[in-house]
Amino acid sequence: MPSDRQPGFKELTVKDAILEALFEEMARDDRVCIIGEDVGVAGGVFGQTKGLFEKFGVDRVVDTPISEPAIFGMTVGAAMAGLRPVVEIMFGDFITLVMDQLVNQAAKIHYMSAGGYTVPLVLRTAVGVGGNLGPQHSQSFHAWAAHVPGLKVVMPQSAADAKGMMKAAIRDNNPVVFIEDRTTYNVKGPVPDGDVTVPLGKANVVREGRDVTIVAVSRMVQIALKAAGILAADGIEAEVVDPRTIMPLDRETILASVRKTSRALVLDAGHMDYGVTGEIASLISEHAFDYLDAPVMRLAAPQVPIPCNAALEPLVVPNEQQIVGKIRAMLNA
Amino acid sequence: MPSDRQPGFKELTVKDAILEALFEEMARDDRVCIIGEDVGVAGGVFGQTKGLFEKFGVDRVVDTPISEPAIFGMTVGAAMAGLRPVVEIMFGDFITLVMDQLVNQAAKIHYMSAGGYTVPLVLRTAVGVGGNLGPQHSQSFHAWAAHVPGLKVVMPQSAADAKGMMKAAIRDNNPVVFIEDRTTYNVKGPVPDGDVTVPLGKANVVREGRDVTIVAVSRMVQIALKAAGILAADGIEAEVVDPRTIMPLDRETILASVRKTSRALVLDAGHMDYGVTGEIASLISEHAFDYLDAPVMRLAAPQVPIPCNAALEPLVVPNEQQIVGKIRAMLNA
Amino acid sequence: MNAKPSPATASSEKTGTSGRTGTASPLALYRTMTTIRAFEETVQRLFLGGHIPGLVHLYMGQEAVATGVCSVLEKTDMIGSHHRGHGHCVAKGGDLLKLFAELLGKRDGYGLGRGGSMHIFDPENGNLGTTGIVGGSVPLAAGAALTMKLRKTGAVAVSFFGDGVLNQGIMFEAMNMAAIWNLPVLFVCENNGFGEYTSIDDVTAGEDIADRGKAFAIPTEHVDGMDVLAMQAAAKRAVERARAGEGPSFLICSTWRYSGHHIADKQDYKEDEETKAWRERDPINQLARSLVKDKAATQAELDAVAEESRAKVAAAAEAARKLPSPTADDLMEYLYAE
Amino acid sequence: MNAKPSPATASSEKTGTSGRTGTASPLALYRTMTTIRAFEETVQRLFLGGHIPGLVHLYMGQEAVATGVCSVLEKTDMIGSHHRGHGHCVAKGGDLLKLFAELLGKRDGYGLGRGGSMHIFDPENGNLGTTGIVGGSVPLAAGAALTMKLRKTGAVAVSFFGDGVLNQGIMFEAMNMAAIWNLPVLFVCENNGFGEYTSIDDVTAGEDIADRGKAFAIPTEHVDGMDVLAMQAAAKRAVERARAGEGPSFLICSTWRYSGHHIADKQDYKEDEETKAWRERDPINQLARSLVKDKAATQAELDAVAEESRAKVAAAAEAARKLPSPTADDLMEYLYAE
């Protein structure tokens, strides 16, 4: 969100907002390069890098073989040597292939070298449940990345945040895992003109309310807002907090909200067990203990592979009815 | 723990207890094979497979190249075709190399094939902080594995559990991630004679107490018991619950304990953020909400790479003093 | 590398059936290929009609590869397929009704209708599955071969993969282990010249794909992937070697994906002329011409077989469409094995 | 594969210095090698005395590889090292005091004493680090070369790795990308015949390691890794090619780890005779003999150099031991970059 200045806005989809960030950052800093499978000539399998190759050429937009481990590993080395790569791993399911280089190298090289090297790279990847892409094209392991010291993990959901945080991620001197929920790609929103970054590590209260706090990650923000609309009709005012960055997590904004509302529901589109909701819920339960009027509740994808089936796929995405149900139960407790 | 029968016991180290399980299971079922780097002729880098090669030969104990992704992937295919492999990934840090095959194949093949295939394999790996092995030989990603639907994740800490659960893991028809804290390898304990399995998915109350529940994973159990000893001198009786299996988690045993004690501290040797403690703490906070006299607290490794330094390494392992401090704070709250 | 296959340089038209007998007769090969073709055409129609969810990649044009290789396999032999895998499923004996049911998301499909095109498993016929991970099934097939070797079952395993896999590390690792352990496995690369929208030549180093096999001293052959008889003969040699304990083989098959990367692909990056030239070498027509020329069959006989194939496929598709979808109760089924 | 290096078949003793001039003089090479040797002997003593924590793998016996290659590199060129990496650190210009400090866990070490033997980074000298992950630094070096190519810096990168890496998939992937993009990178395999306790021949398929380079059409040479002049000459050719934009090279260097896998290794699996035979071909003695024979130096001059090396090393170790350890305040430092 724009702060002090009052620029104009334009409507962009999340996908185009990120693309605009890439155009701008590549123009600003010629060390910024795009690396990945079919990101160049083809413009990305979602059109997410369209036009970059034509504008910046083969030395800035690099089409790779299908070699995820080394693609990513090489961007780590490239970053150590002075490049600022944005490396794309096409689907979040495939970051399983790069965890060694992500965890054992990228995340710790700054630490192990006592600041001698920095690893300024952005690993972008598309996640999300939708379109029946099935068990190997729908997973999101953002909880894994957030568990690893030394990484930053960014999960924007609005067009403005997507653009501003991609710009901030590219300028950040740390490895940033930038997780795009592809079900938000065509969601439109106002994006401020000009060179506006959104700082990493700052949550955003996207809706104010007094009765309950919904902490919602990425796409879940949009579903939380729908639920809040339903609840408002009953006079229940939900506050919706979007952490935007899950590592580092802006605990203070979350806790401040819960201390005000005394109730919290945590939402994530990843799997429930040992995922993001447990961390945030336990933080709230510990640090807002004396304020809580009801147990902190959670909704996330159930512990099951994502089926490739139109009848079953919706069952693994928390929906507004479930949210409303949980919150009603909380308020009646 | 032995149940109905009353066999004799013998003292074994955790390492030897697991080795005994391997000897027994390989003798019982000739589909059980050991696969990994230096597990054969060399007997394992920790001596953890010593003698198996000599006893069972080259068709049952397979030394591999250094090729973790395909080693593990091949054991998945081997298991689908009828083998029951125990595959070793030498250090837990290296399971980062096999996450694709673990998550995208092993964990979901039974589900995706609607029961057509089973993947009966045990992935064993050594984790743990100690001996200054440094940032790339001390990590444990058990939280990652537990986040993935379709896997079981076992973390024994006593010799009897280590043996009994390795036997159970080998007989299980699912992919089981068997995580051995190498700092427990030389810890001795009584192991029942004979063919005694310890069921997966059952927690164990290793110490009874009325004042506070300590849920401690793997090695942390041993540190929790020390802390409990210190507290007992002050008349504080801690109950120590060892989940033993973190997926599936025996929630009932944990919750029953907390409903009795009204206080809980959750301990894990993995990193704190988005790790195991968040999941267990949030479960307790939600499902024992009305029983809690204090916020559920957590102790785990801080969010930092494990340093290779004798002065610093101990700082990343929760110790009995920290446990005692947290519990005193809880009781005074 | 200069490895994008060219229709002009392939050797096939001269190929006759003589001197090369596989397990299945040429007419059986014709039947299988026309079944796969009819299957894929039907899938395409159903997909464009909105009946098939998810990502679908068609095997049209590559029929000779799966057909030729599977024609020399036993039921107990195992195959690993990939994302463009319907052809393998059919050729390895898959049930057409269950295949359509799976693609259509019906409960009677191979995976309760929860897997779809990229996750079809057929244990009864030794199919280790199609997969959504490029390169993902290579170690599965090699691992199955490890079981076959250690347990002395006498079976062999086949790993089918696209040219895109030639740069995935796990392929090299699996080839190395197959070679040192002398595993009964065939690595079958279906080189259709592209991985998604990228030409093999832009991303694949080396003078010859065969050098990747040579690095591990694996017997390696280039095979005309549009010539089912050549495929069958090459596979037969490799399978015999494997069964005789002589270890892995690597077959590099030049072929073409008629319908582009995925079913909705507009294929801007492929020259039409090129595809036209490949269609001249269509594996089904080619086999037909060769059989008629050799007087092994009349055109009328062949037409009858093709018609039977189409009819069988149509009936299966029709029946599958009427089957019920899974319900919420099916969501959690088979998460864990007993 | 039959690739365990043999001291008998290596070609070195005939090698003179004539016709092969590198950047560094033979005497400078002698100085570097004796420094590494003294360094490693000192590390061994300190480790056995309980002063060095963690896992330590010594470079003794392999000095010619790091020394020969680094002798033709500029300060701005970059190298990726591995778990047996002290030799590379020294040869690339690392500060002895900081190196000892790091190994001893002192705050003045390259990584605040928090990295230890397997995690030493020296950005000033272009050292991308030793690493605890077998194969882990291969893509780092190749990636640095990608930066050099894209940014036209004129620098080159070197990836040092052991024979154990020859079966890690990521090596193949990185070689492929280096080849298709013509990156200025040298892949330098230090073949000491073993990965931990396993012989290369038991786990590495193929007739010749060079075929792994050939698969990607990367110019590949076998080099006598006990002959520093041969190493220097081969590296010089490769670096010149890289700087001229002619892409990657692959050097396969036969060598021997005198002290086994790690510092406490009893080496039951290595025949004593074999190690003895290798010691006859010790790279330091060999260079000395060759220089004396060619009258390029007298034995007395060489002894003086070796003595200087030992003295420098001893002084650095001594000084490092007196340095302070990090404190709790240092634990969280440099977790994130600003």
Ligand SMILES: Cc1ncc(C[n+]2csc(CCOP(=O)(O)OP(=O)(O)O)c2C)c(N)n1
């Ligand atoms: C590990 C992984 N990386 C990337 C993808 C995305 N992807 C799907 S198909 C494909 C191209 C595969 O090419 P090839 O192996 O030649 O098979 P073809 O489609 O030509 O039959 C890619 C890159 C994937 N599914 N898995």
Ligand SMILES: Cc1ncc(C[n+]2csc(CCOP(=O)(O)OP(=O)(O)O)c2C)c(N)n1
């Ligand atoms: C990914 C990974 N797998 C396994 C290991 C354990 N390990 C450490 S050194 C080593 C052997 C390496 O052999 P080689 O590359 O030949 O180097 P050398 O020790 O002979 O110098 C192994 C397997 C590791 N550190 N990293």
Ligand SMILES: [Mg+2]
């Ligand atoms: Mg292809």
Ligand SMILES: [Mg+2]
């Ligand atoms: Mg070696």
